[in-house]
Structure formats: structure tokens, C-alpha cells
Amino acid sequence: MPNTESLNVAVVGTGYVGLGTAVMLAYLGHHVTGIDIDERKIEMLRRGELPIYEPGLADLLHASESRLTWTSDYAAAIPEADVIIVCVGTPPLPNGHPNLRYIAEAARSVAQNLNGKFQVIVNKSTVPVGTGDWVTRILEDNAPDYHANRYAVVSNPEFLREGTALHDSLYPDRIVLGSASQEGIERLRQLYRRLLEQDFTPPEGVPRPAGLARPQFVTTSLNSAEMIKYAANAFLALKISFANEIAGLCERVDADIEEVVHGIGHDQRIGHRFLVAGAGWGGSCFAKDTAALISTGAEYDYDMPILQAAVDVNRHQRQLVVSKLQRHLHRLQGKRVAVLGLAFKPNTDDLRDAPAHDCITRLMELGAQVVVHDPVAMEQARREWSHLSYQEASSAYDAVRGADAVILMTEWQEYHDLDWEQAVASMRRRLVIDTRNVLRQLPSDTVLEQIGRRRVQETHALPMLPVGASSVHV
Ligand SMILES: NC(=O)C1=CN([C@@H]2O[C@H](COP(=O)(O)OP(=O)(O)OC[C@H]3O[C@@H](n4cnc5c(N)ncnc54)[C@H](O)[C@@H]3O)[C@@H](O)[C@H]2O)C=CC1
Numbered sequence: 001m002p003n004t005e006s007l008n009v010a011v012v013g014t015g016y017v018g019l020g021t022a023v024m025l026a027y028l029g030h031h032v033t034g035i036d037i038d039e040r041k042i043e044m045l046r047r048g049e050l051p052i053y054e055p056g057l058a059d060l061l062h063a064s065e066s067r068l069t070w071t072s073d074y075a076a077a078i079p080e081a082d083v084i085i086v087c088v089g090t091p092p093l094p095n096g097h098p099n100l101r102y103i104a105e106a107a108r109s110v111a112q113n114l115n116g117k118f119q120v121i122v123n124k125s126t127v128p129v130g131t132g133d134w135v136t137r138i139l140e141d142n143a144p145d146y147h148a149n150r151y152a153v154v155s156n157p158e159f160l161r162e163g164t165a166l167h168d169s170l171y172p173d174r175i176v177l178g179s180a181s182q183e184g185i186e187r188l189r190q191l192y193r194r195l196l197e198q199d200f201t202p203p204e205g206v207p208r209p210a211g212l213a214r215p216q217f218v219t220t221s222l223n224s225a226e227m228i229k230y231a232a233n234a235f236l237a238l239k240i241s242f243a244n245e246i247a248g249l250c251e252r253v254d255a256d257i258e259e260v261v262h263g264i265g266h267d268q269r270i271g272h273r274f275l276v277a278g279a280g281w282g283g284s285c286f287a288k289d290t291a292a293l294i295s296t297g298a299e300y301d302y303d304m305p306i307l308q309a310a311v312d313v314n315r316h317q318r319q320l321v322v323s324k325l326q327r328h329l330h331r332l333q334g335k336r337v338a339v340l341g342l343a344f345k346p347n348t349d350d351l352r353d354a355p356a357h358d359c360i361t362r363l364m365e366l367g368a369q370v371v372v373h374d375p376v377a378m379e380q381a382r383r384e385w386s387h388l389s390y391q392e393a394s395s396a397y398d399a400v401r402g403a404d405a406v407i408l409m410t411e412w413q414e415y416h417d418l419d420w421e422q423a424v425a426s427m428r429r430r431l432v433i434d435t436r437n438v439l440r441q442l443p444s445d446t447v448l449e450q451i452g453r454r455r456v457q458e459t460h461a462l463p464m465l466p467v468g469a470s471s472v473h474v
Pocket residue numbers: 012013014015016017018035036037038041087088089090102105106109124125126127158159160161162284285
């Protein structure tokens with residue numbers, strides 16, 4: 001094992017996880033080379049620009065610049081690396097199984113450049129149980145001189161959330177390492193020593209949480225580590241779907257999901273987190289990982305009805321938003337609907353499986369005129385959602401002006417801080433569907449619909465107003 005505190009690390013794949021990992025490890029003092037086959041990303045990173053939006057990441061990137069290198073050439077990074085961390089994508093195939101093509105390609109490229117000394121190949125991508133063994137086989141088949149090479153394969157699942165990636169990377173609850181190689185585990189203990197002991201100066205803007213416990217160091221078999229990642233995401237998705245199911249019943253029996261969650265959350269066995277009802281979970285991983293787990297079950301002829309129900313509840317939840325709109329506006333043909341927020345959650349530009357996509361698609365099918373705004377994801381949407389013909393607004397106020405309804409899809413702070421008095425005064429009809437339950441007091445003549453909550457502001461008829469009218473009596 002190298003004696004120095006600082007290791008040479010190659011991070012393969014510079015997406016949301018790879019970038020967070022590379023920058024965090026450089027901040028902790030390691031020398032990191034990020035490798036990506038996407039040369040556009042590498043060029044941007046070389047210019048000091050980030051290809052993704054993640055709060056605080058640009059500052060940390062610049063603070064650690066001297067220990068960060070970017071390349072598309074495996075040969076420039078792998079031979080020198082003590083640790084190679086694979087963070088390539090594992091997107092879903094139509095049958096729910098993850099596409100492991102990028103993992104196989106990365107493993108082959110790594111194998112061809114191994115140096116013959118002891119190197120640790122870490123898999124951080126989310127992969128089905130058994131992938132670590134399969135990667136070992138790919139390394140054996142492709143390393144130039146298999147017998148001369150010594151290496152360990154370790155599964156090290158990632159638990160960061162987009163939007164809070166730095167916080168989650170620097171202050172993790174646990175670091176999970178699965179491997180049959182004790183030597184591999186020990187090298188990773190060295191890699192993560194500063195994290196484990198919380199022995200670093202917190203970067204500006206990412207303070208250490210008060211009373212923070214040190215991360216748990218969890219070592220397991222390769223298979224168990226791979227399973228831990230899927231089980232964790234499945235359980236979180238399940239919690240949200242449970243909250244959404246109870247929210248639906250709350251609406252029918254005139255109870256309030258927020259009061260209910262507050263009440264049950266004080267039971268320490270339940271807790272408050274990940275029980276916020278809304279438009280359903282989205283993002284790059286929950287749908288992909290629940291589908292992957294169900295598809296793994298199917299391979300073994302093993303049903304997973306609880307997980308399947310969580311997925312079904314989520315699908316239904318996505319449709320709820322438009323139903324709420326129809327309840328008030330009836331026919332949506334020609335109605336102008338403002339959608340605030342496109343990203344699947346605040347503080348990211350990631351649009352993968354964003355609930356806003358389903359909502360906009362449905363609104364368009366029903367003939368509505370859709371105007372959208374997002375503080376950071378508009379450009380991304382122009383690239384990825386070019387099949388949707390909505391109008392873009394340059395500000396939230398512009399989106400809302402003249403609208404028959406506003407749907408708040410993503411709880412960006414900017415929307416929370418809007419001057420709602422001014423915003424609703426410019427609407428044609430004062431109907432606000434808050435799918436994230438974040439709005440509190442709107443002008444009294446506004447209908448505010450939330451998820452699973454008693455109608456916070458009630459009105460019996462929804463008047464149509466001349467645009468710009470400042471008040472109305474109902
Ligand atoms: N996005 C997230 O918040 C989290 C993602 N994960 C998992 O981490 C993995 C990566 O996810 P993201 O970072 O979101 O993916 P991403 O799609 O943002 O990034 C993947 C990157 O890998 C690169 N790549 C593909 N093949 C390559 C190859 N052969 N060599 C070098 N680079 C290659 C792509 O060009 C891309 O830049 C996935 O398995 C995901 O499930 C785990 C925890 C959190």
C-alpha cells in the first residue's frame with residue numbers, strides 16, 4: 001500500500017456522481033484524474049467550467065484545481081492510479097434492467113491499462129448484484145498480462161442526492177465497501193480516512209452539521225454492497241409512495257397529510273424524512289432502481305409486490321396534478337397554464353424522469369397552452385425536451401401573467417420567495433396548484449390546491465378576471 005496520505009485516483013465518468021466524487025477527493029488532498037469519453041465535457045472541465053449545475057461544486061472545483069486533471073485518454077490516468085473509481089451511467093433498458101454497456105466498456109478500457117502492481121477498481125455506479133464478479137471477469141479477460149496483474153474489485157455504492165451532493169459527500173451517514181479483498185478495503189479506508197475521521201476544514205458554504213456523528217464504516221461482501229444500494233433507494237421510494245397514498249386518503253376524509261406526517265414522524269422508528277407528499281418521485285435513480293430490482297426478482301421468478309405497488313402509486317400520483325386542474329377548469333383546451341419548475345427537484349438542472357415532463361405532456365394532449373419557467377434547467381430542456389412545444393417565459397412573473405392556472409412543479413427557493421400578491425394579480429383566473437406543499441399564504445381570493453392537504457384557501461367559484469385586476473370578491 002502506498003505510504004503517503006495522498007493517493008492517485010482515477011475517476012471514470014464525469015457525470016453527477018463522478019464530478020462530485022472527483023472534486024470531493026481532490027478537496028480531501030488526493031490527486032485525481034477524471035476520465036470521460038465525452039470530449040465536450042472534458043474540454044469544459046479543462047476550461048474550469050462545470051457541465052452540470054450543482055450548488056457549491058464550482059467553488060470546490062476551483063479550490064482543488066491543482067490536484068485535478070481531466071482527460072479522455074485512459075492511458076494517461078490508469079497506469080498511475082492507486083484507486084480507479086467507476087462512475088459511468090447505468091440507464092434503464094425497456095425491460096427495466098439497467099444497461100451495463102458503459103460498465104463493460106469502462107472495465108475493458110481500465111483492464112487494458114492496468115500497471116501490474118496492486119490497484120483497486122471501485123464500482124460506484126449502481127449495478128445489479130453479481131456485476132462486481134462480472135467486472136472481475138472482464139478485467140481478467142482484457143488485462144494485457146493477467147497473471148502479472150494484481151487487483152481488487154470493490155463495490156462502493158454512492159448515496160448522494162443531487163442538489164446537495166457536496167453536503168452528502170462530505171458528511172455521509174455511512175461508507176459501504178463490499179469486497180473479498182482485505183487489501184482493497186484497507187486502501188479505501190486510506191482513501192476515505194479524512195472523511196471517516198471528519199479531519200478536514202469544511203468548505204465555505206457547506207458547513208459541518210451540528211452534532212454530526214462520524215460516518216459508519218460498513219464492510220460487506222461484494223453482493224451485499226450491491227444489494228444495499230438498491231434496497232436503500234427502493235425503501236426511500238417506498239416511503240414517499242406511502243406518504244402519497246395516505247395523502248390521497250387525507251383528501252377524501254378531510255385530514256391533512258402534513259399534520260399526519262408530523263404526528264407519525266415523532267415515533268423514532270418512523271422519523272420525518274422522505275415522507276413529503278407531492279407529485280410523485282422522479283429523478284435519474286428511483287424509477288430506474290426500483291425497475292431494476294423488480295427485474296432482478298423476475299430473473300429468479302420472485303415477485304416484489306410491495307415495490308411494484310410503490311411504482312404504481314407513483315404513476316398515479318403524476319396524473320393527479322392534471323386531475324386537480326380539470327376539477328376547477330374543466331376543459332383544458334386553449335387554457336393557459338403556467339408550469340413553474342422543470343427539474344426533478346430544486347438545485348439541479350437534471351431533467352431525468354422529472355414529473356414536470358409527464359404533466360406538460362398531458363396538458364398538451366388536452367390542448368392547453370403551456371408556458372414554462374425554471375431558474376436553471378431551461379437550456380437543458382431545450383436540448384432534451386425539444387419534442388414538447390411549450391412556450392418559454394423569461395421569468396416566473398412572465399409565465400404567470402394571464403394564466404388560467406399555475407402549477408408549481410419544483411420547489412425552487414425563487415418560487416417560494418415570489419411576490420405572490422403581484423403574481424396572482426396578473427393571472428386570468430387565480431388558481432395555484434402547489435404540488436410540493438410549500439406555499440403558505442396567498443392572496444385571499446386565490447384557490448390554492450395542495451397534495452393531501454385540506455384546502456388551505458377555499459372558494460366556491462373560480463372567477464375569471466381581466467388580466468391585471470387587483471382584487472375580486474367571491
Ligand atoms: N445522479 C445521482 O444522483 C446518483 C447516481 N448514482 C449512480 O451513479 C451512476 C452514474 O450516475 P450519473 O453520474 O447520474 O450519470 P451521468 O449520466 O450523469 O454520467 C455518466 C458519465 O459517464 C460517462 N461515460 C460513459 N461511458 C464511459 C466510458 N466508457 N468511459 C468513461 N466515461 C464514460 C458519460 O459520458 C457521462 O459523462 C449510475 O449508475 C447511477 O445510478 C448513484 C447515486 C446518485
